[in-house]
Amino acid sequence: MKLKMxxxxxxxxxxEIEKELNMAIDSxxxxxxxxxxxxxxxxxxxxxxxxxxLSAKTGEYDIHVVKNVAVAxxxxxxxxxxxxxxxxxxxxxxxxxxxxxxxxxQVAMYTGDYMFARALDYMTEIxxxxxxxxxxxxxVELCIGEIAxxxxxxxxxxxxxDYLRRIKRKTALLIAVSCQLGAVSxxxxxxxxxxxxxxxxxxxxxxxxxxxxxxxxSTEEELGKPAGxxxxxxxxxxxxxxxxxxxxxxxxxxxxxxxxxRGELESIISLIISSGAxxxxxxxxxxxxxKALIELDELPSSRAKKSLRxxxxxxxxxxx
Amino acid sequence: MKLKMxxxxxxxxxxEIEKELNMAIDSxxxxxxxxxxxxxxxxxxxxxxxxxxLSAKTGEYDIHVVKNVAVAxxxxxxxxxxxxxxxxxxxxxxxxxxxxxxxxxQVAMYTGDYMFARALDYMTEIxxxxxxxxxxxxxVELCIGEIAxxxxxxxxxxxxxDYLRRIKRKTALLIAVSCQLGAVSxxxxxxxxxxxxxxxxxxxxxxxxxxxxxxxxSTEEELGKPAGxxxxxxxxxxxxxxxxxxxxxxxxxxxxxxxxxRGELESIISLIISSGAxxxxxxxxxxxxxKALIELDELPSSRAKKSLRxxxxxxxxxxx
Numbered sequence: 333m334k335l336k337m338x339x340x341x342x343x344x345x346x347x348e349i350e351k352e353l354n355m356a357i358d359s360x361x362x363x364x365x366x367x368x369x370x371x372x373x374x375x376x377x378x379x380x381x382x383x384x385x386l387s388a389k390t391g392e393y394d395i396h397v398v399k400n401v402a403v404a405x406x407x408x409x410x411x412x413x414x415x416x417x418x419x420x421x422x423x424x425x426x427x428x429x430x431x432x433x434x435x436x437x438q439v440a441m442y443t444g445d446y447m448f449a450r451a452l453d454y455m456t457e458i459x460x461x462x463x464x465x466x467x468x469x470x471x472v473e474l475c476i477g478e479i480a481x482x483x484x485x486x487x488x489x490x491x492x493x494d495y496l497r498r499i500k501r502k503t504a505l506l507i508a509v510s511c512q513l514g515a516v517s518x519x520x521x522x523x524x525x526x527x528x529x530x531x532x533x534x535x536x537x538x539x540x541x542x543x544x545x546x547x548x549x550s551t552e553e554e555l556g557k558p559a560g561x562x563x564x565x566x567x568x569x570x571x572x573x574x575x576x577x578x579x580x581x582x583x584x585x586x587x588x589x590x591x592x593x594r595g596e597l598e599s600i601i602s603l604i605i606s607s608g609a610x611x612x613x614x615x616x617x618x619x620x621x622x623k624a625l626i627e628l629d630e631l632p633s634s635r636a637k638k639s640l641r642x643x644x645x646x647x648x649x650x651x652x
Numbered sequence: 653m654k655l656k657m658x659x660x661x662x663x664x665x666x667x668e669i670e671k672e673l674n675m676a677i678d679s680x681x682x683x684x685x686x687x688x689x690x691x692x693x694x695x696x697x698x699x700x701x702x703x704x705x706l707s708a709k710t711g712e713y714d715i716h717v718v719k720n721v722a723v724a725x726x727x728x729x730x731x732x733x734x735x736x737x738x739x740x741x742x743x744x745x746x747x748x749x750x751x752x753x754x755x756x757x758q759v760a761m762y763t764g765d766y767m768f769a770r771a772l773d774y775m776t777e778i779x780x781x782x783x784x785x786x787x788x789x790x791x792v793e794l795c796i797g798e799i800a801x802x803x804x805x806x807x808x809x810x811x812x813x814d815y816l817r818r819i820k821r822k823t824a825l826l827i828a829v830s831c832q833l834g835a836v837s838x839x840x841x842x843x844x845x846x847x848x849x850x851x852x853x854x855x856x857x858x859x860x861x862x863x864x865x866x867x868x869x870s871t872e873e874e875l876g877k878p879a880g881x882x883x884x885x886x887x888x889x890x891x892x893x894x895x896x897x898x899x900x901x902x903x904x905x906x907x908x909x910x911x912x913x914r915g916e917l918e919s920i921i922s923l924i925i926s927s928g929a930x931x932x933x934x935x936x937x938x939x940x941x942x943k944a945l946i947e948l949d950e951l952p953s954s955r956a957k958k959s960l961r962x963x964x965x966x967x968x969x970x971x972x
Contacts, residue, residue, distance in 0.1 A: 360796075361803070363799055363802070363803055415762070418758065419761070437757060441738060442739075445795045446795040449792040450792060453785075453792055455784075456781060456785045461776060464772075464775075464776040464784065468769065475762060475769045476680075479684050479766065482683075
């Protein structure tokens with residue numbers, strides 16, 4: 333089963349978004365265009381545009397309106413990835429070299445800025461002031477989350493709350509806002525768009541926890557980047573946090589640093605996996621998904637609602 | 653005569669903006685707050701907020717509304733400085749260490765992102781859709797200008813048009829938009845806010861040309877950073893462009909690179925100054941100022957108009 337199958341009735345509109353994304357990053361400045369295209373062509377699940385469109389379907393759906401929100405949110409997501417790769421000094425993303433690896437940090441910084449600016453450009457097509465307030469709040473939180481991620485690196489004394497707040501800011505809020513803004517563009521009542529915000533938030537939390545699990549359990553081929561990268565770079569994610577509760581494991585994990593031998597890292601990862609930390613992380617992810625589904629239950633039946641539900645279930649089971 | 657004297661009747665409102673700027677960058681995340689404050693406290697002329705307020709005075713002036721535009725534009729300007737310092741690898745700005753020097757490139761990048769996000773947050777208080785369109789267009793151009801600046805470094809075959817387009821994007825547009833958005837917040841007619849846009853654009857061009865001249869003619873003490881830095885970093889500004897027309901000087905300038913001995917750079921700067929390039933650059937700056945004043949002439953008399961005129965004249969004469 334592929335993710336795409338879960339919203340096949342949106343095929344034409346998703347293609348439209350893809351075309352629009354290509355137009356969005358077009359520029360007379362070859363360097364900007366090349367760098368942006370480099371990332372765009374690496375693909376990605378386009379999960380934010382999908383959530384935008386499906387949520388808009390709960391109201392007055394107009395592709396000419398809602399596409400602006402969908403393009404804006406994917407561009408903001410991409411911009412944050414580009415800046416993230418500068419921080420993480422990442423060479424590989426989605427199986428391709430990163431912009432900072434292909435060009436340099438400076439180009440990556442401004443390409444991110446440019447994508448972000450283009451996103452705002454698209455958003456100006458949405459006239460409801462509340463849409464802009466929702467988005468700008470989420471972006472402020474996203475930035476705070478990114479700084480927190482720098483500060484929390486290799487900090488092995490952090491707790492579950494630190495982790496949850498970080499992934500909320502880093503991932504869940506933008507997915508929540510994708511759902512909410514899609515719905516706002518469809519002119520639904522606050523009751524509905526706030527519900528879709530919560531749905532997106534819970535799904536986003538589950539999504540990021542799953543991502544963090546997969547960084548331990550997947551192969552390099554599946555991930556499109558080396559496995560165990562989070563821990564190696566000092567990103568203390570949920571499986572690591574649970575594993576740190578085991579004193580013997582804690583001693584090993586605390587010695588992780590970014591230039592340690594590959595074999596040693598792999599042995600620590602195996603220990604974390606066999607410690608039961610991954611199962612516990614999965615359980616928390618499932619709890620968030622359950623909450624997401626409860627939010628959906630209150631919406632009237634529709635094809636879009638079914639798709640949202642199917643995608644949430646898919647995220648709970650995804651293997652890459 | 654100090655710049656501040658030219659708009660002394662705005663003193664209370666400018667102080668309000670300063671207070672608001674401090675609140676804008678406040679954050680629970682100490683690193684973000686410290687890094688932002690570091691730049692904010694270095695001061696600056698706050699020329700963009702001044703233009704915003706004065707332009708708003710041509711319409712229905714409400715400090716509670718217009719302050720959001722003023723704060724947003726200063727934050728966007730500051731964000732672009734922070735990212736600029738990453739590109740230029742600058743250690744000193746406004747007589748203080750830069751964020752990237754005090755912390756590192758990563759912190760500088762996210763602090764810039766954060767300031768920018770906070771700016772958007774303030775702008776959401778402005779409900780006119782046109783305000784957001786004007787701003788997002790200007791920001792896209794700003795980003796393109798910044799990438800162009802990287803590409804044009806040490807390119808000694810560029811022409812006047814390349815230079816003018818670059819400073820338009822880098823400086824003039826944001827000043828133009830400060831004037832225009834101030835006016836838009838004051839609900840003036842398009843005729844008036846478009847005129848103020850042109851005024852700001854011409855003033856901005858003159859301002860940047862003057863800045864580029866001062867980088868050659870000022871002392872380190874006046875600049876708050878070493879003189880001749882633009883040329884050393886490969887930023888080919890107007891005096892250098894004019895000097896390149898002289899074949900003997902051209903040969904010397906083309907050999908400029910970022911680790912050349914200080915004495916050699918100083919000798920080239922002296923040659924550029926004595927070549928008449930600075931006078932020619934000044935003339936072009938004056939021509940822009942004249943155009944700016946012509947735009948103002950059409951506005952009805954007011955204290956704000958007089959201030960705008962005085963500031964334009966001041967910029968033409970400023971020595972630092």
